[in-house]
Amino acid sequence: MSDLPPFQTLIDEHAGEVMAVLRGAVGRGDADDCFQETFLAALRAYPKLTDAANLRGWLITIAHHKAIDHHRAGGRRPLPVADIDEAGGAKDDTRLLGAASDSGVWEAVGALPPKQRAAVTLRYASDLPHAEIAAALGCSPEAARRSLHEGLKRLRKELA
Amino acid sequence: MKAALNRLTERAAEEGLLDVAYTTADSPFGPLLLASTPRGLVRVGLPNQDAEQLLGDLAERVSPRVLEAPAQLDRVRRELDLYFEGKLTDFDLPLDWRLSRDFRRRVLRAIARIPYGQTRSYTEMARRAGNERAVRAAGSACGSNPIPLVVPCHRVLRTGGALGGYGGGLPMKEGLLRLEGVLES
Numbered sequence A: 001m002s003d004l005p006p007f008q009t010l011i012d013e014h015a016g017e018v019m020a021v022l023r024g025a026v027g028r029g030d031a032d033d034c035f036q037e038t039f040l041a042a043l044r045a046y047p048k049l050t051d052a053a054n055l056r057g058w059l060i061t062i063a064h065h066k067a068i069d070h071h072r073a074g075g076r077r078p079l080p081v082a083d084i085d086e087a088g089g090a091k092d093d094t095r096l097l098g099a100a101s102d103s104g105v106w107e108a109v110g111a112l113p114p115k116q117r118a119a120v121t122l123r124y125a126s127d128l129p130h131a132e133i134a135a136a137l138g139c140s141p142e143a144a145r146r147s148l149h150e151g152l153k154r155l156r157k158e159l160a
Numbered sequence B: 001m002k003a004a005l006n007r008l009t010e011r012a013a014e015e016g017l018l019d020v021a022y023t024t025a026d027s028p029f030g031p032l033l034l035a036s037t038p039r040g041l042v043r044v045g046l047p048n049q050d051a052e053q054l055l056g057d058l059a060e061r062v063s064p065r066v067l068e069a070p071a072q073l074d075r076v077r078r079e080l081d082l083y084f085e086g087k088l089t090d091f092d093l094p095l096d097w098r099l100s101r102d103f104r105r106r107v108l109r110a111i112a113r114i115p116y117g118q119t120r121s122y123t124e125m126a127r128r129a130g131n132e133r134a135v136r137a138a139g140s141a142c143g144s145n146p147i148p149l150v151v152p153c154h155r156v157l158r159t160g161g162a163l164g165g166y167g168g169g170l171p172m173k174e175g176l177l178r179l180e181g182v183l184e185s
Helices: A007-026 A028-050 A055-073 A093-098 A102-109 A114-124 A130-137 A141-159 B004-013 B051-061 B070-082 B104-113 B121-130 B134-144 B168-177
Strands: B020-026 B032-037 B041-046 B066-068
Touching: A007 A028, A007 A055, A007 A102, A007 B004, A007 B066, A028 A055, A028 B168, A055 A114, A055 A130, A102 A114, A102 A141, A102 B004, A114 A130, A114 A141, A130 A141, A130 B134, B004 B066, B004 B070, B020 B051, B032 B051, B032 B070, B041 B051, B051 B066, B104 B121, B104 B134, B121 B134
Parallel strands: B020 B066
Antiparallel strands: B020 B032, B032 B041
8 A cells, every 4th residue: 555654653753853943933821722733734645655765854844834823813923023122142053043042033034034943943943954944945055045044044043 | 743643533534535444452472453434344453463464354345445543443442452451241332244254254144153162173263254164265264354343253263173364363362262261270
């Protein structure tokens, strides 16, 4: 029939990361609902999946679609700019976001346009390389790089 | 996280997305793997069998929507516990026979009717399944029984009373026959 592993292995291996990505994308309060929607959608589609090579990327893509749906349903409201005094001096992007466990930065990330937000979250919350971000977003690596770049530029401006 | 996962399996069951539910259960012989579909119990994995391989096999042969969902197997676990305590002689569980076909399934259905504490020969099982001469095939049907314990293939012996084989190993077959009072303890 197929080479798909039992769905439980996807949960065991990737549920934590999916939850972290969703917390980054929609915030802690709504992450649980998006998490349910993500895995139910995945479960629904799973038997017909033809390529099991990148199940992690597949799940994270679904998570991003659910996060985007969530933002659309709520109306994309600009979120208050975060207070990032502690990260203000950081020149390095990884540190800018990495040090900012404070939810303000993620709220700013949440207010980015969908592709930029997805690229930033995938890069810094999930630590995916550009090629995998591209795969998850269904675009070219150049386009992924551009979304990431634009997203970071905007974040720097918003948070400055 | 645990609450989120519990909610997920509940909702999956409600929405008809839980094709195979599984859990593990303790037994006097070691951990058992129990798996059911909406139709009934489909697979019992014995302690010496590789659980991961069994789950992979279920994903391939039944559906890849395989989830760990202990609540779905509460009734099975309860009846097995009672059986191992010697307090239950007849299982009353819906079974899903889809992992066996044709002659094998007929053999297994005949085995399911052997009463607690009694034994039959492989020859007799072959005859009941409609082909007296297919003794070897009856033996291999026992060997491939997907639902051991509940379909009690441990009650099938060689003509003359030799134990024959058992998927869970001969010590387990002996232990079960002792539990049921067929062998002296």
